[in-house]
Amino acid sequence: MSDGSFDIIEVVIIGGGAAGLSAGRITAAAGLTTAVIERDSCAGGILNQCIHNGFGLRYFREELTGPEYAEKAAERATEAGCRIFTDTTVLELSVSEPGNGKYKLKKILCCSPEYGVMEFFAKSVILAMGSRERSRGNLAISGHRPAGVFTAGAVQRLMNINGYVPGKEAVIIGSGDVGLIMARRLSWAGVKVKGVVEIMPYPAGLPRNIAQCLEDFDIPLHLSCRTMRINGRHRVESVDIAPLENGRPVLNRAFSLSCDTVLMSVGLIPENELSKKAGVALNPVTGGPVVDSRLMTGIDGIFACGNVLHIHDLADYVSAEAETAGKHVIEYLGGKVKRGEIKTLPGAAVRYVIPGGADPASDNTFYMRSAGVMERARINIHQDGRLIYSRPLKYVKPAEMLKIELPQAVLKESHGSGVLEFSLLAG
Amino acid sequence: MINEQRICIGCPAGCRLRISGEKNNLEISGNRCAKGAEYACNEINDPRRTVTAAALPDQPDRPCCPVKSDRPVPVAIIGRLLAGIYSTPVKLPVKRGEYLIRNFAGTDINVIFTRTVN
Ligand SMILES: Cc1cc2nc3c(=O)[nH]c(=O)nc-3n(C[C@H](O)[C@H](O)[C@H](O)COP(=O)(O)OP(=O)(O)OC[C@H]3O[C@@H](n4cnc5c(N)ncnc54)[C@H](O)[C@@H]3O)c2cc1C
C-alpha cells in the first residue's frame, strides 16, 4: 500500500472523523482490510476542536470531551486492525474499469507530503468526509470586508487547537450549537460576547447550551432579528441589527452592537465535492448522497455515513450510523444481495428521512428532521394509505434530529410493498 | 427572597423555570415534570459546571492541550480555576488522563488533559 504496491483493499474510508473511525472499527474487526484516509495530521475530525464535554454518553457510555472521544475511537479502530493514513488528502474518487470479478474497483487518488501522489484500489468505499460551515457568502449581509469576521467553527479551531484569541468583543450571528458553545469559550477566555442574533423566533441550539453558554454569562439572545450590516473598513467596528415583524426588518427599531469580532454560526453543509465528481447523486434537501436502506449511494459499492450524508447534531448518532454502514459493507462484500426494498418519503411537516429505503427483511433505523416546532407531536408512518406505526413525541424542532427504530415485525405485518410515508402531526 | 429564571436542561423541551421563595423553601413553576424542579433547586443551592479549556504547550508549533475538570466545579470558583489553568506551564509530551492541576486550592478538583500531544 504505502510502499507503492498495488494491493486491493477491501474497504477504503475517506475521512477519519467520528464516522470514518467508527465504520473502520467494524469492518476491520470483521477481518476486512480497511484503510481510513485522513487529510489532517491526526484522526478525529471536528471532534478535536470540540474541547467541551457532552460527547459519548451513548456510544462510550461515559461523558467525554471531543478530543477524548476522537482518541478513543481512533484507538479502538487501530486495535481492530484498521490502518489510518493521516496527512493524506483524497483528490479524486472514480470507478475504474475493468472490474475485478464481481466488484467494479474504485480508484482513490490521494496525495501526502510523505508519499507524494498515490492510488488506492478498493472493492468498497465509505464516504465519511464530514461537513463544512456555511459562511458569510451564503447570507446576504452588506458591508465591507473587514478583518474579524469568522465562522464559529474557524474560531473554535483557532482557539482550541492553535491557541489564539480572535478579539476583545464579539457578536455571534446565528444561534446554532457551535456558536453557543463558542459564546462560553470566548467568555471563559476573557472576550466579551455582546449578543447572539437569530433570525428565527426560536433558538437553533439546544436549551442546554442556551442555559449554560448564554444565560450563565448574561449574554443577550436577540430572536427574530436580522443582521443588516457589518461596519468597519479594516477591522470590524460594529454590527447593525433590525428586529423583524412579519418577516420584514423594522428599521426605526434597529440598533447596533459595537465589537471587533463577528462569528457566524449559520449551519453546516455536507462536504460532497468528491462524491459529486465521482457521479454520486445528491439529495437537494440534505445536501448529502441519496442512499438506500444499506446506506449505499447510487454507485454500487460506495456507501456514506456521518455528516457527509446529512448533518447530525450528536457525534454519538454519527458513530451509530457509521457502524450500521460498516455492517452493510460487510454484508455487501460477503455477497449478500438486496431483496426487495421499500422506498421512504418525507410527508407532512417532515423535512427529510434518511435512508431513502427500508429493508423489509430486517429492523430499520431512520433519521429525520421536522419542518417546524411542535409540542406533543406524533410521528406517523403510512404505507399504502394505512397507518402502520405511530409514536408520540414530547417536543420536536428542526434543530433536533429524530431517530426512529422500526422493528421488522411492523413491515412484516403490514404485508405492503408501497412507499413508507413519514409525517408529523401536532397535538 | 429569590426571584430567578432558568432554562431546564433536562430534555429538549427546555422549560422556562420561574423560581421564587426562600432557599430552603423554593417555589418553582414552569416545569413540565419533576426533573425541572430538582434542577432548579440545584441551580439555586449549589450550581456547578464542568470546566474545559485549552492550555498552551511549551512548544509553540504544537497544538494546544485541551483540559477538563474531572468533576463539576462550583460556579463561584470557575474564574479562579481558569486563571490557574492559564498560568500553569505545560511541558510536552502530555497523555490523555494525566494531571495538569491536582487538588485545586484544596477542593479535590483535578484538571486533566483530554488529548495526547507529543
Ligand atoms: C464546528 C462543529 C462543532 C460541533 N460540535 C458538536 C458538539 O458540540 N457535540 C456534538 O455531539 N456534535 C457536534 N458537532 C457535530 C458533528 O456532526 C459530530 O460531532 C461528528 O464529529 C461529525 O463526524 P464526521 O466524521 O461525520 O465528520 P468530521 O468530524 O467533519 O470528519 C470528517 C473528516 O474527513 C476528512 N476529510 C474530508 N475530506 C477529505 C478528503 N478529501 N481527503 C481526506 N480526508 C478528508 C476531514 O479532515 C475530517 O477529519 C459539531 C460539528 C461541527 C462541524
Ligand code: SF4
Ligand atoms: S422540566 Fe421536565 S420536561 Fe421541562 S425541560 Fe426539564 S426535564 Fe424536560
